[in-house]
Amino acid sequence: MGGAVAVELDVFNNLATGFAAAATLQNLGYALLGALLGTLIGVLPGIGPIPTIAMLLPITFGLSPLGALIMLAGIYYGAQYGGSTTSILANMPGEASTIVTCIDGHQMARQGRAGAALGVAALGSFFAGCVGTVFIAAFGPPLAVLAQEFNSPDYFSLMVLGLVTAVVLAHGSVAKAIGMVLVGILLGLVGLDTNSSLPRYTFGISAIWDGIDFLPVVIGMFGIVEIIRNLESRDLHRVPVGARLRDLWPSMKDFRDSWPAVLRGTGLGSLLGILPGGGAVLAAFASYTLEKKVARDPSRFGKGAIEGVAGPESANNAAAQTSFIPLLTLGLPSNAIMALMMGAMIIQGIEPGSAVMTKRPELFWGVVASMWIGNAMLLVINLPLIGIWVRLLSVPYRLLYPAILLFSIIGVYSTNTNVAQLVITAVFALFGYVLLRVGCEPAPLVLGFILGPLMEENLRRALVMSRGDPSIFVERPISATLLGLTVALVALIVLPQIRKTREKAFQE
Amino acid sequence: MPRVRIKNPQDFGAAAMFVLIGLAGFFLGGDLEFGTASKMGPRYFPGILSLLIVALGLGLGASSLAVKGPRIEPVQLRPVAVVIGVVLLFGYLLDIVGLALSTMILTLVAAFARREVRIVESLLLGAGLAIFVVVLFVYALSQPLPAWWGAP
Numbered sequence: 001m002g003g004a005v006a007v008e009l010d011v012f013n014n015l016a017t018g019f020a021a022a023a024t025l026q027n028l029g030y031a032l033l034g035a036l037l038g039t040l041i042g043v044l045p046g047i048g049p050i051p052t053i054a055m056l057l058p059i060t061f062g063l064s065p066l067g068a069l070i071m072l073a074g075i076y077y078g079a080q081y082g083g084s085t086t087s088i089l090a091n092m093p094g095e096a097s098t099i100v101t102c103i104d105g106h107q108m109a110r111q112g113r114a115g116a117a118l119g120v121a122a123l124g125s126f127f128a129g130c131v132g133t134v135f136i137a138a139f140g141p142p143l144a145v146l147a148q149e150f151n152s153p154d155y156f157s158l159m160v161l162g163l164v165t166a167v168v169l170a171h172g173s174v175a176k177a178i179g180m181v182l183v184g185i186l187l188g189l190v191g192l193d194t195n196s197s198l199p200r201y202t203f204g205i206s207a208i209w210d211g212i213d214f215l216p217v218v219i220g221m222f223g224i225v226e227i228i229r230n231l232e233s234r235d236l237h238r239v240p241v242g243a244r245l246r247d248l249w250p251s252m253k254d255f256r257d258s259w260p261a262v263l264r265g266t267g268l269g270s271l272l273g274i275l276p277g278g279g280a281v282l283a284a285f286a287s288y289t290l291e292k293k294v295a296r297d298p299s300r301f302g303k304g305a306i307e308g309v310a311g312p313e314s315a316n317n318a319a320a321q322t323s324f325i326p327l328l329t330l331g332l333p334s335n336a337i338m339a340l341m342m343g344a345m346i347i348q349g350i351e352p353g354s355a356v357m358t359k360r361p362e363l364f365w366g367v368v369a370s371m372w373i374g375n376a377m378l379l380v381i382n383l384p385l386i387g388i389w390v391r392l393l394s395v396p397y398r399l400l401y402p403a404i405l406l407f408s409i410i411g412v413y414s415t416n417t418n419v420a421q422l423v424i425t426a427v428f429a430l431f432g433y434v435l436l437r438v439g440c441e442p443a444p445l446v447l448g449f450i451l452g453p454l455m456e457e458n459l460r461r462a463l464v465m466s467r468g469d470p471s472i473f474v475e476r477p478i479s480a481t482l483l484g485l486t487v488a489l490v491a492l493i494v495l496p497q498i499r500k501t502r503e504k505a506f507q508e
Numbered sequence: 509m510p511r512v513r514i515k516n517p518q519d520f521g522a523a524a525m526f527v528l529i530g531l532a533g534f535f536l537g538g539d540l541e542f543g544t545a546s547k548m549g550p551r552y553f554p555g556i557l558s559l560l561i562v563a564l565g566l567g568l569g570a571s572s573l574a575v576k577g578p579r580i581e582p583v584q585l586r587p588v589a590v591v592i593g594v595v596l597l598f599g600y601l602l603d604i605v606g607l608a609l610s611t612m613i614l615t616l617v618a619a620f621a622r623r624e625v626r627i628v629e630s631l632l633l634g635a636g637l638a639i640f641v642v643v644l645f646v647y648a649l650s651q652p653l654p655a656w657w658g659a660p
Contacts, residue, residue, distance in 0.1 A: 175568050179526045182561045186533050193550035231621050402618040409598050413652045422599030426592050438521035449531035457551040468546030
């Protein structure tokens with residue numbers, strides 16, 4: 001893959017280090033198993049990548065750090081691809097980033113071209129994954145150097161930017177999304193205050209003394225609530241599989257039609273993935289809009305245009321890849337999935353941040369290489385196994401949900417073998433259900449929850465530095481730039497013209 | 509005086525929730541110290557956040573009286589109670605009867621989240637799942653889960 005892309009020699013050497021560490025027979029086995037399990041769970045209707053990863057996380061606990069991360073990468077990409085399969089075949093997006101795939105992908109399936117749609121999605125994702133890997137290898141080190149310039153005010157401003165982006169990207173009401181972020185931050189502060197070592201909002205409950213664990217929150221609000229929601233809606237008892245798999249491989253014409261879209265989607269996704277708060281969702285929506293703009297005949301979109309599958313699928317995979325950059329260089333997760341990855345790394349004794357790259361290069365480059373391996377595994381297992389995934393979709397939901405419920409519960413319990421975690425899960429499931437009823441999205445809350453303690457700590461340090469003067473946030477160039485971007489973003493949603501197009505984009 | 513009517517029940521509900529959470533966040537901070545900007549106490553950041561949440565809730569509540577919006581869908585008690593109940597039940601049972609039996613009980617009880625319950629099918633599914641999770645989690649992955657009662 002190096003020939004076409006002009007990469008520096010040390011990027012090559014670094015990747016070689018990574019592949020040497022990652023590509024042992026055992027690790028390849030973990031990647032294969034991860035991709036297989038990820039797809040298996042991800043393909044189930046109504047389960048997005050977040051509950052999939054959360055559910056499968058405990059399986060990786062017994063492995064070596066690198067082995068665990070390789071398996072997680074496999075799970076992640078598998079879950080994403082599984083979600084796309086469900087979107088195309090059953091018109092049921094597991095999460096926001098595959099909503100776009102439903103539009104044209106499902107139309108293609110109804111025309112008997114499900115195989116072409118799935119094939120293009122897989123090949124486009126693989127290509128995007130390769131480019132994303134090179135992207136991280138090339139831009140990771142310079143960004144890690146930049147990250148060393150980051151000080152508390154800059155971190156705080158970066159988190160503000162990330163949260164504002166998450167608000168802009170949430171569906172529906174901006175006010176409710178802001179509220180969700182704030183509530184999330186507040187929930188993140190529960191537990192011992194790092195500075196004074198005094199307990200906050202713990203009410204004497206020992207299980208939340210060190211803060212509320214991430215997994216029960218996510219499983220409760222996403223996994224369990226999703227099951228309840230599916231049980232409430234009557235039409236889900238049998239998934240409508242609209243697929244006749246005539247032929248699996250896309251035709252030459254499909255290739256010709258889709259490769260420019262794949263290239264555009266990959267470029268767009270790689271760039272948008274780096275943004276804090278961005279990631280796969282933003283990339284997929286942006287790519288679909290772009291494809292519609294550049295198409296000679298935009299009216300084909302929504303009626304099975306292959307570019308409408310190729311572009312967004314490449315974009316969301318590229319972004320999924322490059323959204324690792326803020327996590328690996330700054331130690332900041334830019335979305336809920338990255339927060340899960342960060343949790344997994346911490347469990348393995350790795351503190352994400354610029355230190356990983358300098359102190360444990362084999363691990364950093366191993367992770368980068370493992371992403372490529374995860375993508376490759378996906379291609380290897382998915383193209384031959386599509387038939388099996390299709391059959392899995394026809395399993396009735398009444399048999400699926402007890403199993404999903406069971407695996408979710410075991411996932412929560414095994415992280416620290418404490419029954420109290422299940423009580424917390426139940427509380428957050430109930431809370432998530434209330435949110436569903438009043439039309440609030442849980443995703444911004446989760447991001448706020450993760451960033452809450454980091455925000456407080458950096459705000460405190462920044463204000464100590466400036467002796468309580470808030471102007472420090474606009475005096476430092478990095479912080480000022482980030483806040484400027486935030487203001488620009490807010491202006492975008494406030495301006496009515498652009499707001500209208502945003503609403504339109506989400507309706508599509 | 510014109511009668512005040514809620515035009516957007518969903519937003520009104522969300523607003524009430526925000527106000528409650530914000531007030532709880534502000535007052536349940538207890539006797540922790542507030543501090544100043546240059547010397548933030550444990551209550552400084554959460555206190556400000558809570559007030560922001562209350563303010564946002566009040567704003568949202570006001571707009572829900574003015575602008576029309578979607579109603580709150582009725583709650584279906586059956587799936588909510590059964591699914592969340594099962595999570596708690598499993599946690600209660602696991603240490604007492606072990607993973608295998610808890611799994612069977614979970615599968616059976618979870619079936620009642622739907623109106624049409626098929627007992628035999630649920631028992632078979634429960635047995636299958638029990639074998640699967642015990643083999644996978646206890647033996648293959650050696651997770652610290654008790655397979656049977658009395659086991660550590």
